[in-house]
Amino acid sequence: GAVVSQHPSWVICKSGTSVKIECRSLDFQATTMFWYRQFPKQSLMLMATSNEGSKATYEQGVEKDKFLINHASLTLSTLTVTSAHPEDSSFYICSARGTSGGPSITDTQYFGPGTRLTVL
Amino acid sequence: GQNIDQPTEMTATEGAIVQINCTYQTSGFNGLFWYQQHAGEAPTFLSYNVLDGLEEKGRFSSFLSRSKGYSYLLLKELQMKDSASYLCAVMDSNYQLIWGAGTKLIIKP
Numbered sequence: 001g002a003v004v005s006q007h008p009s010w011v012i013c014k015s016g017t018s019v020k021i022e023c024r025s026l027d028f029q030a031t032t033m034f035w036y037r038q039f040p041k042q043s044l045m046l047m048a049t050s051n052e053g054s055k056a057t058y059e060q061g062v063e064k065d066k067f068l069i070n071h072a073s074l075t076l077s078t079l080t081v082t083s084a085h086p087e088d089s090s091f092y093i094c095s096a097r098g099t100s101g102g103p104s105i106t107d108t109q110y111f112g113p114g115t116r117l118t119v120l
Numbered sequence: 121g122q123n124i125d126q127p128t129e130m131t132a133t134e135g136a137i138v139q140i141n142c143t144y145q146t147s148g149f150n151g152l153f154w155y156q157q158h159a160g161e162a163p164t165f166l167s168y169n170v171l172d173g174l175e176e177k178g179r180f181s182s183f184l185s186r187s188k189g190y191s192y193l194l195l196k197e198l199q200m201k202d203s204a205s206y207l208c209a210v211m212d213s214n215y216q217l218i219w220g221a222g223t224k225l226i227i228k229p
Contacts, residue, residue, distance in 0.1 A: 006162075034217075043207070043221040044163070093162045107151065107211060111162040 003027050004096050006112030013084055014120055020080045021115045023094030029074035030096035034109060035067070038091045050077055084119045091116050122146045124220035126208050131226045132198055140193045140206050140223045148213020154182050154193045155207040157222065163207055166193070195225075203227045 003026040013019050023033060032051050036044045048064075050056035050071035058064045068080040077096075081088055095109040123145045132138040144152070151170040155163035169175055169184035169191060181194040193206055208220040 002165075044219050046217075046219075049216075091160075107215065108153065108165050108168060109217060110165060111155075114162040116160075 002098075002108070002110040004030075004094065004110050004112040006094055006115055008115060009113060010116040010118075012118045012120065015085050016083055018080055018082045019084055019117060020078055021092055021094070021117075023077045023079070023096070023112050025075045025096040025098075025110075028096075028098045030077075030098060031074065032097045033071055033077040034095045034097070035069060035077075035079050036093045036095065038093060038114075044093070047079075081117065084117070086119045089117055089119045122210075122212065122218045124208055124210060124218055126206075126220045126223045128221070129224045129226065131228060132195075134198055134200060134227055134229050136198050137194065137196050138198060138225065140195075140208075140225065142191045142193070142208035142220055144189050144191070144208070144210045144218070144220075146210045146212045146218055149186060150211040150213065150215055152182075152184055152191050153209045153211070153217070154180075154191075155209065157205045157207055159204070166206075198227050200227050200229070 005024045007022045035047045038044050046059050047062045048056045048058045048069050050069050052071050052074050056069035071077040091114050093114040095111045097109050126142045153168050154166040156166050157163040167182040169182050174183045179196045184191045205222040205224050207222045209217045
């Protein structure tokens, strides 16, 4: 149980184009999904938190107009990197959590396999 | 501020035991998680502690002391496939995960 898929697993695009990454929870309903970015040899950096049916909450320094997040259903969230530039090249990882919060094992975040984005 | 500290890198021998420590200072506490991340892959969940004490799961065990703001992950009978980064993360009072930078574990034959 608790499987999260992410598509595509890798993408190469030209500078200035937009890229959409999908994150799906396959066997549970994810009330909250998280988008992370990870540069080589660095830790995870939370970009934004999204709750189904509401606007995403972005972390400080993350441009919400550049990184568009849509959490339209309990099993799907999308991240669109608009007008991508080489500095956006990174490993983007989503995670999903099944409850709205609380000190419980059910608050575990389960990660998708990640999407490696290379912008030329 | 909120802070998670864990060693940057550790080396151990195949078949041995290794303990990876994590200390934290956060605004509130709603549990501590350990994740394993192999190079180029996403993290996978290993353990969750919210009460003091030791949680054992096969070759891996995780310990928590809330009063000391301290946890460790214990790996026994090390295998080469255990070479990975181990991430400590604490859920704060807002139910947000605060991530440590990770400990890279290198296993030698």
